Amino acid sequence: MRELLTGNYAIAEAVRLAKAQLIPAYPITPQTPIYEKLSEMEAQGTLPGIMVRVESEHSAMAMCISASLTGARVFTATSSQGLALMHEMLHYASGNRVPVVMGCVNRVLAVPWSFGSDQTDTLAQRDTGWMQFYCEDNQEAFDTVIQAYKISEIVMLPSMVIIDAFFSSHFIEPMEVPDQVAVDRFLPKAALPERFDIENPTFVSNVVTTGSQFMPFRKRGFDDMENAKTVIKKVDKEFEEHFGRRYGMVEAVQTEDAQLVLVTSGSMTSTARVAVDSLRNKGLKIGLLKIKTFRPFPSGEIKSALQGVAKVAVVDRNISLGNEGIFCQELKSSLYNSDIRPPVYGFIAGLDGLDVSPDTLEGIAMEVMGKDEPNDLPVWIGGS
Amino acid sequence: MENEKVIVDMMRSGHMACPGCGVVIAMRLVLRALGKKTVAVIIPSCSSIIASTYPNTSLKVPAFHGTFESAAPTAAGISYVLKLQGKDDISVVAFAGDGGTFDIGLQALSGTVDRNEHYIYVCLDNEAYMNTGIQASSATPECAWTITTPSGRPFRKKNIMEIVAAHRIPYAATASIGYPQDLMDKVKKARNIQGTKFLHILTPCATGWRMAEGLTVKAAMLSVETRLFPLYEVFDGRRYVITYEPQGFPIDEYLQMQGRYGHLTQDQIANMQTQIEVEWENLRNKVKDCQC
Numbered sequence: 011m012r013e014l015l016t017g018n019y020a021i022a023e024a025v026r027l028a029k030a031q032l033i034p035a036y037p038i039t040p041q042t043p044i045y046e047k048l049s050e051m052e053a054q055g056t057l058p059g060i061m062v063r064v065e066s067e068h069s070a071m072a073m074c075i076s077a078s079l080t081g082a083r084v085f086t087a088t089s090s091q092g093l094a095l096m097h098e099m100l101h102y103a104s105g106n107r108v109p110v111v112m113g114c115v116n117r118v119l120a121v122p123w124s125f126g127s128d129q130t131d132t133l134a135q136r137d138t139g140w141m142q143f144y145c146e147d148n149q150e151a152f153d154t155v156i157q158a159y160k161i162s163e164i165v166m167l168p169s170m171v172i173i174d175a176f177f178s179s180h181f182i183e184p185m186e187v188p189d190q191v192a193v194d195r196f197l198p199k200a201a202l203p204e205r206f207d208i209e210n211p212t213f214v215s216n217v218v219t220t221g222s223q224f225m226p227f228r229k230r231g232f233d234d235m236e237n238a239k240t241v242i243k244k245v246d247k248e249f250e251e252h253f254g255r256r257y258g259m260v261e262a263v264q265t266e267d268a269q270l271v272l273v274t275s276g277s278m279t280s281t282a283r284v285a286v287d288s289l290r291n292k293g294l295k296i297g298l299l300k301i302k303t304f305r306p307f308p309s310g311e312i313k314s315a316l317q318g319v320a321k322v323a324v325v326d327r328n329i330s331l332g333n334e335g336i337f338c339q340e341l342k343s344s345l346y347n348s349d350i351r352p353p354v355y356g357f358i359a360g361l362d363g364l365d366v367s368p369d370t371l372e373g374i375a376m377e378v379m380g381k382d383e384p385n386d387l388p389v390w391i392g393g394s
Numbered sequence: 395m396e397n398e399k400v401i402v403d404m405m406r407s408g409h410m411a412c413p414g415c416g417v418v419i420a421m422r423l424v425l426r427a428l429g430k431k432t433v434a435v436i437i438p439s440c441s442s443i444i445a446s447t448y449p450n451t452s453l454k455v456p457a458f459h460g461t462f463e464s465a466a467p468t469a470a471g472i473s474y475v476l477k478l479q480g481k482d483d484i485s486v487v488a489f490a491g492d493g494g495t496f497d498i499g500l501q502a503l504s505g506t507v508d509r510n511e512h513y514i515y516v517c518l519d520n521e522a523y524m525n526t527g528i529q530a531s532s533a534t535p536e537c538a539w540t541i542t543t544p545s546g547r548p549f550r551k552k553n554i555m556e557i558v559a560a561h562r563i564p565y566a567a568t569a570s571i572g573y574p575q576d577l578m579d580k581v582k583k584a585r586n587i588q589g590t591k592f593l594h595i596l597t598p599c600a601t602g603w604r605m606a607e608g609l610t611v612k613a614a615m616l617s618v619e620t621r622l623f624p625l626y627e628v629f630d631g632r633r634y635v636i637t638y639e640p641q642g643f644p645i646d647e648y649l650q651m652q653g654r655y656g657h658l659t660q661d662q663i664a665n666m667q668t669q670i671e672v673e674w675e676n677l678r679n680k681v682k683d684c685q686c
Binding site: 031032034060062063064065066068069070072073074075076077079080081082099102204205206207208210211212214216217218219223 | 474479
C-alpha cells in the first residue's frame with residue numbers, strides 16, 4: 011500500500027510486519043517516535059509482540075540479548091547518548107551471536123548538547139561486532155529492517171538500521187508498505203535456537219581463562235562477518251524478487267567514466283544525486299558512490315566502483331578527532347593494498363544536521379577538480 | 395515423580411569457590427529448592443567463577459552469564475520469552491552479589507521490580523567486592539575493614555530490603571545459609587508467587603572477612619542470633635513477618651571471629667550493639683504495624 015510516513019514510523023511499521031516478539035524500549039530524541047508508534051500499535055492491538063518500558067538503554071539491550079537467546083525475535087531503537095550508554099551491551103550482543111535488530115537514528119553526541127544528525131554515535135560503535143546499514147530514505151529504512159532480520163538470523167550477528175536525525179526520522183515521504191502476507195512470505199516466523207533447554211542444560215556465555223580459548227571465538231565472529239557480505243547480497247536479491255527494490259552494499263551512480271566520484275552515506279546521498287545531475291549537465295564527469303553497508307565494510311564493491319576513477323571526495327557527516335572522517339579512513343584503508351588508489355579528498359560537512367545542500371556538494375566537487383593533491387587533514391565545510 | 399524427601403542438587407562439586415565459601419552454599423540451597431525446571435542468570439561476581447569456567451560448569455540447570463549491572467533485566471527477558479513459549483512452569487533466578495545489587499545493578503533491579511517482572515532475584519551478600527579482591531561496596535558494614543577502606547568503612551550499610559520493599563514488591567525475604575530449611579522454604583514460596591521476588595542472603599566470606607574457613611556457617615548463624623541479620627519476609631512491601639525468633643546474643647563473638655573487625659574500639663562495638671537494637675525494634679514495629 012502507498013503511504014506517507016516519516017523514517018521513524020517507517021521503521022515502526024517494519025518492526026510490526028517483521029513480528030518482533032519482544033521490544034524493550036526507552037525514549038531518546040529523535041528516535042522516540044519509533045517507541046511511541048509501537049506503543050500506539052500495541053494499545054490498538056495491532057502489534058504482534060509485547061513492549062517493555064525499561065529504565066535505560068543499557069537494560070533495553072540486556073533484555074534484547076537474553077530474550078533473543080531464549081528464542082524470540084526482538085527489536086529496540088536508540089540514538090546518541092542512549093547508544094553510547096548501551097556500548098557494553100553491544101559487544102555482549104555480538105559476542106553472544108544474537109540476531110538483534112536495532113533502529114538507530116544518528117544524533118550528535120554531547121558536548122555541546124544538540125539534536126541534529128551526526129553519524130559519530132553509530133560509527134563510534136564500529137568495533138562492537140554489529141552489522142551497520144546506513145539508509146538514504148524512509149523506504150530504504152523500512153526495507154532494510156525487513157532485510158536485516160533475515161540477514162541477522164542467518165549470520166547470527168546483530169544489525170543496526172541507521173537513519174539521519176530529522177532529515178529522515180521526522181520527514182514524511184511517500185513509500186510502499188507491503189501487506190503482512192507479502193512480508194511473511196519473505197520473512198517467515200523466527201526459528202531461533204532456544205538456548206535455555208532444561209532437558210539439555212548448557213552454560214551460555216561462559217568465562218574463558220586463556221587467550222587460546224578466547225581467540226577462536228573472535229576468529230569465528232570475524233569469519234562470519236566476512237561471510238555476511240554474501241548473505242547481505244543474497245537477501246537483497248531475494249528482496250528484489252519479492253518487492254522489486256534492491257540497494258546493494260554500495261550503489262555506484264555514473265562512476266564508469268567519472269573523473270571524480272563523490273562518496274556519501276545516509277540522507278546526504280539524495281542531495282548528492284541532485285548535485286551530480288547538475289554537474290553532469292554542466293559537462294563535468296562526476297559520479298557518486300553511496301556506501302550503505304559499513305559493517306561488514308564492502309571493500310570489493312568499492313574497488314570495483316572506483317576502477318579507473320581519477321579522484322575521490324568523501325563527504326563525512328562525522329569526525330574522529332585526531333584523524334579524519336570515518337568513512338574516509340575506511341575507504342582509504344580498503345584501497346591501500348590494491349592497485350586502485352586514486353587520491354582521496356576528505357571533507358567534514360553537516361555535523362549536527364547542518365544543511366548540506368546541492369550547492370555545497372557542487373562546491374566540494376569543483377574544489378577537488380581544481381586541486382592537484384589532497385591535504386593530509388580533512389577540509390571542513392563550516393566550523394570556523 | 396518428584397519426591398520431596400530425596401535431595402537433588404543442581405550443582406556439581408569441583409567448582410572454583412574459595413574454601414569455606416558462603417556463596418556456594420547459598421547457590422546450592424536455592425537451586426536445590428527450585429529444582430530442575432530452572433534457568434539461572436549469573437553476573438560477574440563470585441557466583442560467576444563458581445558457575446563456570448569454560449568448558450566446565452558447576453550448574454546442572456541452563457544458565458546465562460550476563461553483565462555486571464544487568465542481572466535483573468537479563469532474567470526478566472528470559473522470563474518474558476518463556477511465557478510467550480508457554481513454558482510457565484520454568485523458574486528464572488538471577489544470582490547477583492552485593493556490588494551487583496546494592497551498587498551497579500540497583501537501577502536495573504528497581505526497573506524490573508517496578509514492572510513486577512516474573513522472576514526471583516537472589517542477592518548473595520558477602521559485604522564487599524570479594525571476587526575482585528575485597529573492595530568496599532555499599533553493603534560493607536560501617537567500620538568494616540576492606541582493602542579500599544583500610545581504616546574501616548565510614549558509612550552504614552545500605553538497607554537493601556527497605557529499598558526493595560518500597561517498590562511494593564510482592565515478596566522479599568532475608569535468608570541465611572545457617573538456616574537452610576528456612577532459606578529453601580522461602581525460595582519455594584517465592585517460586586509460586588507471580589511477579590518479582592527478592593531474596594537477600596548473607597553469605598559469610600572466609601577470605602574477605604579474614605576468618606577461618608570452618609567458621610562460615612557459624613558466622614551466618616551468629617549474624618542471625620545477634621539480630622544483626624534477622625530472618626523475615628515482606629509481603630507486598632508492607633506486611634512484615636519474622637520467620638525465626640533470634641536469641642539476641644551480644645555482637646562481640648560475631649565481631650571477634652572476623653579479622654575485618656579486629657581494629658574496633660570498645661566504643662565502636664557498643665555503638666554497633668546499640669544500632670542493632672534500634673534496627674531490631676524498627677523491624678518489630680513494622681511487624682506490629684502491619685497486622686493489617
